[in-house]
Amino acid sequence: MGATIKAIEYVFPKQKISNDDLQKQFPDYDFAKFEDKVGIKNRYWVEENETAFDLAKKACSKLFENCNKNDIDYILYCTQSPEYFLPTTACILQGELGLRKNIGAFDFNLGCSGFTYGVSFAKALINSGQAKNILLVTAETYSKYLHPKDRSNRAIFGDAAAATLISFSEEENIGEFLFGTDGSGYDKLIVRNGASKFPLEENPSEIEYGTENKYTNNHLYMNGPEVFNFTNEVIPDFTKEVLAKNNIETDNASQYVFHQANKFMLNFMRKKLKINPEKFYINLEDGGNTVSCTIPIALKKYSQSIKTSQNIIIIGFGVGLSWSGGLININNKL
Structure with missing residues (x-):
């Protein structure tokens, strides 16, 4: 008895920001050298009226094209870009996606370690018998926190959302x-x-x-x-x-x-x-x-x-x- 990562889907916003775009804003910086060293050529940022939650819904809808949303019995939502301080964004997601009401849902505020934490959370829920199909959602829009003159962070950070289905398995595929x-x-x-x-x-x-x-x-x-x-x-x-x-x-x-x-x-x-x-x-x-x-x-x-x-x-x-x-x-x- 164990847990397995069954499916993953992700989305970027439509607005692509290339190094050439940033070069126009910061003409004195060598973005060719940046691309070679840091490895980033493009990043995607949400529009002003677009949020991490909007991306999350799209990622989940993409996941449900091949997975049955009625099987979901728990939502884990990782973000540092919540819709509100309260209520919990995971609860709003349940309603927006039309998932069953007899499921668990909570947010957790973690950044770059969020997905690995979430996988472990999901495994624990499954192995303890509390759930069988976990929807792990990660969604971030750091672009909303970036100062227009902060060249370093504007070059590094992009926005995205990912939806991961972690399910009960006869074999343990999560160590x-x-x-x-x-x-x-x-x-x-x-x-x-x-x-x-x-x-x-x-x-x-x-x-x-x-x-x-x-x-x-x-x-x-x-x-x-x-x-x-x-x-x-x-x-x-x-x-x-x-x-x-x-x-x-x-x-x-x-x-x-x-x-x-x-x-x-x-x-x-x-x-x-x-x-x-x-x-x-x-x-x-x-x-x-x-x-x-x-x-x-x-x-x-x-x-x-x-x-x-x-x-x-x-x-x-x-x-x-x-x-x-x-x-x-x-x-x-x-």
Whole structure:
């Protein structure tokens, strides 16, 4: 008895922002060099009146083209771009999708580790007998938090939503997961204003950081060097712990799918772990860093290139500071 990832679908907004588009806004920056180093060519942003929830509905509708929505008995909704502070967006999603009323639904606020957390949550619900078919939704619109003059973050982040069906299975296709938290680094990636502690400011002051980047406390701030240091110091050893927990050697995993932060960071960790490039999936060129959606998008794309089931190590890390990861088995029918 166990759980399995049965299907994944994802959507991007229609508005594509290319490096050429950003070059016009930031003419003094070398976006060709950025593309080569970071690996991002295009990202997609929602329109002003479009939300993460709009993307989530589209991703779920796409999933239900091949899956029966009446089988869903639990919704896990991961976002840092909720419709409202309250009520829970997952409850609204249940109504909008026309799902049964005798199901569970809750939101959880996690960023780049959100999908890996969600897979583990789903496995626990299934293995404890509380549910059989979990709809795990990740949806983010970080573009709404980006300052117009914040060249670094505007180049990195894109919007997306992914819908994943995790179901009861006679075989266990979701292995052991581990987690990590360091709340002392909460301010390394943060939107300071707009919630309970600090209201949005009417005329916030611009703050300069890095190389000609600006933001305000109403907008997203990321301390890139500190986030890189955290990732480099924590994630390689954590990956080894996940491998050990699942009794698998580094070379015996079919593929590694990490949160798609940026190509330079990913390759830095890959080399530190001594993983062959062909076993380390990088999928950033079209879409960029879509936060909690990067791993399911990468899994969907990777699954289309395989012919047999494979063991995949998935690792999420980022805002919080938070990290998690585990072992899954997927096939080419996602």
